[in-house]
Amino acid sequence: MSGQPNRIVIVGRDAALWLSATVLRRALAPAGISVVAIELPTDLGPASAYASLPPLEALHNKLGLEESALLRATGGSFSLGHNVVGLASGTRPFLLAHGSYGAPIDGGGFFPYWLKARRFGLEAAFEDFCLTAMAARQGRMLLPDEETQLFGRTDYGYHLPSLPYVATLKARAAKLGIAVHHSGTIDVERQNETGSISAIRLDDERRVEGDLFVDASGPEGILIGQMPGLGRDDWHSAFVTDRRLTARAARFASVPAYAEIRAGASGWTALHATQAATYISYAFASAEQDDESALAAAGTLAGLTLSDPVAASVEQGMRHQAWSANCVAIGSAACSFDPLFDVELHAIQLGIVHLLALFPAGATFTAERNEYNRITRSAFERVRDFQSAFYAANRFGPTGFWGAARGATTPATVGHKLAIFRARGDIAPMEDESFAPDLWQALFTGLGETPESWPPAIDRTAPERMKDDFRRILGFIKRKVLEQPTHDGYLANLGRSEAA
Template sequence: MGAPGSIVVAGRDAALWLSACVLRAALRPAGVSVTAVELPTRLGVADVHATLPPLEALHGLLGLDEAALLRATRGAFSLGQNFADVSGATPAFFHAHGAYGAPIDNRDFFPFWLKARRLGLEVELDAFSLTAVAARQGRVLLPDEETEAFGRADYGYHLPAIAYAASLKTLAGRLGVEMHQALAVKPTLDADGEIAALDLGEGRCVGGDLFIDATGAEGVLMTALGVARESWRDHFPADRVLRAQGPRLAALPPYADIRAWARGWVGLYPSQAGTHVVQVYAGDLCADDQALEMAGRISGQALTDAVVSISDPGRRAQAWAGNCVAVGEAACAFDPVHGVELQAVQLGLVHLLSLFPVAAAFGAERAEYNATIRQVHERLRDFQSAHHVANRYAKAPFWDRARAATASDALAHKIVVFQARGEIPPSEHETFVADSWRALFSGHGLTPETHAPMIDRTTPETMKGEFRRILGFIKEQVLKQPTHDLYLESFC
């Protein structure tokens, strides 16, 4: 037996079809076949994917036309997330998909902002982000040479989940993925304890060389292989999620709104199809009927199609066991905040392709993959965890519990270094760049004790001039941009 020549992907919804499309597109030139076994969907009409910017590039590599996708899904653009406190006790802040500020004297902007704040500057960090300012004015940001020279400006999407999975399934068919449907799958193991085939019921069986488990949190294939699951329950305060649908907003904000309240948080994810409302809470602090009532009250929406599910963050001890690789929730389930689910799928596939076996014995590739993906998942978890342990919302049961949650050693180190001098110690396999960490920490009120001393060579007059230039440039550029609604109308 040589390198794997056939891959079987078993699962459902976006994790299934994104895996099938990526693997088929990448490995078709090598003659590798891809078969998808589709299980019944778990999605409801209210489900939405709030994606991070890297998905746009992956769509481009797959040949998935952006305008056609947004037409088919009735999706929308997202420039980031606005975090607000419904009590008004703490100020809102924006986590933007883009850069904050621009270099001053060829040095990083953030230390200058820290120094200026100590000297009395009252302008929040958000005001120095093109994407944050554009988002709050209801505009998209179309990069040009001027804005690209200023700094990074990215975007994600709000994609209604059922329609997005259907679009990916259509693409998989065009790419030549063989498709089967089944109510359930049962792995058949060979003498070495690896998967030989999947029993689809009704006398049907699908064999392959490499199997991908995209079956969701139950991890049907990984469970059959005896791979244990590690809980992250102590890192996060929420264990229940309510998803519901509201009407489309009259003017679509190009961002998600995350509204903290005493017993959880409510997320509003606008799309052309409607307003997707997510209520995240702890079951022992809030009953399901109260969660629905509060979701409607906080969102200001008449909600329908409400469905409650369990939130149980955690990961498999191994993402690649034997000849099976788990992706999506089969490998790792995350907290709902920040929308990292599809990012985790994408990173799992990218690293699998970089280590795709070229011979029958692939123990080294498997070990390297597991070590890498373990770090990938931990870095994503830590960013989500930071939102909880660093929160400064008023004393309340949910947020008190969040502040007391477990922080990993790596996250604790990041917090200590940031509080000391405003820097973000680099880690391998980070999804979120330093600007994101700074926006999160600063937004939650973490104030560094000092700043990098090298910026003190720049005179206060130069600093003031550069701040005025940056703010003026942002104002000028944002006013040129179309509103989100107008752009969607013309683009789609």
Template sequence: MMPPPCGRVVVVGRDAALWLATNVIRTALAPAGVTVTAVELPSRLEPADVHATLPPLEALHNQLRIEEAALLRAVGGAFTLGQNFADAGGAEPAFLHAYGAYGTAIDNQDFFAYWLKARGLGLPVGLEDFSLTAAAARQGRLLIPDDETEKYGRSDYGYHLPAAAYVRSLKGLAVHDGVTIHAADAIEVLRDGDRIEALAFDGQRIEGDLFVDATGEGLLIDALGTERESWRSYFPGDRMLVASGPKFGSIPAYAEIRAGSGGWTGLYPSQARSHVVHVYASSLCSDEEARRDAAENSGLALTDVDIQAVDPGMRTKAWAGNCVAIGAAAATFDPIHNVELHAVQLGLIHLLAFYPAGSDFSAERAEYNRLMRSSFERIRDFQAVHYRLNPYAGSAFWAQARQGDASPELAHTIALFQARGEIAPYEDESFSPDSWRTFFIGHGLVPDSYLPPIDRTPPETMKAQFRTMLGFVKEQVLRQPTHDAYLQTIARRGNG
């Protein structure tokens, strides 16, 4: 078999981005004759770091032959059905951004429009009461999808994976599969014009046809002179504290984001501890004040405290020359929705889709860059909603957040939803219309009208369908195992 034009891939980086990229590329392309070499830089993980993941990671794990139960046993991870957004002071109602569908169609029309109409007529039932995953999360249960629940609507989940243990598991997979691995404290990038020819470190020289930058800071893509766009004006927080707290007696099946006066505090439970993230603005709050705020908002005694900068933004080109930046090397996001690994996954999916088939891959590179820019900007806009529309009063942090930038696309999305409850369709969305609606409603943005066609449905039919849905949700959730019981079952399988 003739080797492919880009038959030698060198992946350079650290932590999860390095090992996800290495394993995904090898699994997908080794049958075509592509070889993968990994160059591992020193880890930057802290003991309290956690990967709170979005649902698509499960599918990526399946492609890598990572068995879910074995992974959760090995890393002490937990499931998450979404994020509960709460006001630490209790002035604003909480809402749960659940990973799944809200309601099911009536007369082949979207459920949300019916809920809007009924709400206007005095329906006292919240949107999340029609979500299987939200209802399960509120009751400390998982939602294990089956044929019945899938007919009702999509039910998804993510994970809370302690980061260091997760990285060890991913690296172990690469070692098992025979990937050539080099460790390096630092690297020198050797260029040939606008391409990378090789990497030099510790007296070694590693050549390749395609280089993947999974370094986080973009060591390789920087060497090719790519610029970076800042998103600082979209987001108020520029500092992040991470810490550990005691484990919960009963492990919630969701994360919680608590809005405090100085920023927000996220709680991400795993089996052995509670992972705490606190985001704040250095212009409004000192690091010591942030420590106190994080402890107060979480209600936990914090250990393993580490503080780091937050600087959202993206590369003008994620693929330059023969170097593809993956994850944080291509774009860094606000921590609010935990999209770090999702960004890695998006980059890898598109790289495989446009992997060079010849020596001149300028067309593939241009399309990759177009797709990644669009995908990253849609994520940024979804994240910006929480800040731009926040209802939290009496706080300089949240007042500043409301003044953040909004792209023309986000402004249009907000205006269309305000007018008629619809979500503007854009390419390359990572979040479903249900997620957008949940966020808008949760932040108090109620549409002025609903879609007129639903008025053809008789009121009694609509009421009957609502009763049927609420009954189905209640019945299905009561059938589900508690989160604690399911994790205990997974542990027993490992011991058996």
């Protein structure tokens, strides 16, 4: 290859394939760069659903995917966060919302003031000061306006049944003119002297050449796994989950505007409600449960009759390099996460966005490749840390799954964050974070962590000033939440707009 890569070949399946293909095609077509997609057999079934974090909305907008049409086509719904419910005695539900918590007081951050007030008898929980959390609790949407934007961050994600979502992305790829090949298996042709990939041979013996190859094949990493000298960092010592069961159930009569994580004795169940059905994900340890007992436990935790169950292994870890030679791994081909908090689509998006930002301008792209590997490693480790912190600080049970989770090998970065928080309520800043500091604070306080003190600078603020600001914030949140449409009503209007 001489000059900039002009032909990208993407090998993969499902959302990783079609998000990569459509985003790269839309962004790079003006530069004369072509995109070829090689579609492998799907890993999805009727019980598969994607849940997203807020950044996916912006990616959809760049692809020209109109939100109401997407939700009509998929039967999807909105999500304002994750409601965590511990079934053990003494645990209180808490909502990890896709929005900011509180507002500045006397020019300073909100959390230390709330922490101090709690010490002196304030009963309002941290989430009570989060507009997004309170809207979710009331079954309402949150439509931003000038007032809410001045108040703070208000975001949302989606719950999307996987098969229609992938079909929507694939239809978008067709409109963009992406060339598509289908193959049950592939063979990889590599240059012996450089290790670079020169072509992909399909199962009908057709040969597809390219300059840059993207592996979107999932955990097996069909392309990246064949690159020479690449190992993998195993994160399993930080997690106890090694098995996951997915299933579906009937839709709720009223669709919650959040995902719910229910902590049981031997694992946790996540419920993702959509207009079409309720999708269940149960995470557990195979040393404690077999698949049959896991299905029973998932049904009990969900309180629903489950259908179409599928169990699969879970392996947490990442490749030493997500970009090797001329092969870039995207999503779980680069890094496999714990099922907690629905980060699969987010990991795909992180890889695509960083690849676009560092797309080679010439034939030699060592600097771009090294920076991509540095920044994706950092970003993936920060996502891992948020998941690991949930397990490390849990109070959901003294033994079994939850006891083993607390005893797992906590990453040093998580231990540092916990230590700083326990000392004074601060969140140690780190590069490439996906989760805001106040969401970390919501996680730790929700799990029962109570800092020993707070930054002494806030003691100069008069108690009456604090009380007035607390009343002002709570009053604003109550007023704005009551102005919002219900989640059910908003989804129904999307359907009516199609009929109109």
